[in-house]
Amino acid sequence: MQPQQMPLFSPESVRAFNFPFPSTRYQGSKWSLVDWIWENLYPLRFDTVLDVFGGTGVVSHMFKNAGKQVIYNDYLTFNWNIGLALVENRGIVLSEYDIETIVTPSGGVVYPDFIQRTFQGIYFDDAENAWLDRAVYNIDHLLHDRYKQAVARFALFQACLIKRPY
Ligand SMILES: C[S@@+](CC[C@H](N)C(=O)[O-])C[C@H]1O[C@@H](n2cnc3c(N)ncnc32)[C@H](O)[C@@H]1O
Structure with missing residues (x-):
């Protein structure tokens, strides 16, 4: 006899099972x-x-929150980071120290100016572009955990979207 697979959550809105997503x-x-x-889909029997x-x-x-095993795929690198941060990551979060590390200019580092040069006058002002160049560098070089890096990038994506809506 097949074991009964009970849905983890009721058919009510998925928002009901603590599904915050910006x-x-x-x-x-x-x-x-x-x-x-x-x-x-919740009435169907499936685990993956x-x-x-x-x-x-x-x-x-959403499916991860519903207790399913999820494989996420996307060919864009920034989306791959989202998959790493939200799907593969099982609970790594940023500490206050990590956040300070990201937003604080590090003495002796010659920061890149890729965003300043490439996107000048397009999305953000010069000071914000310089801030982004530093934050991206700090995430890449000063955080030493791939999940922390991915979470930080996801937060940065969200911050950029909120500041400069599509
Ligand atoms: C309609 S969007 C994503 C929809 C997604 N369910 C969501 O809610 O955001 C399609 C995505 O597919 C990705 N994509 C398109 N062609 C692909 C391919 N051949 N391999 C992997 N990803 C691909 C794109 O990068 C894009 O992020």
């Missing part, structure tokens, strides 16, 4: 559809989910 501001995001997806075009990670994150 607004994605991305046209192809399924942020507004995850309730519908869950309500239609393959999210082939993972994008913002909102669908993977």
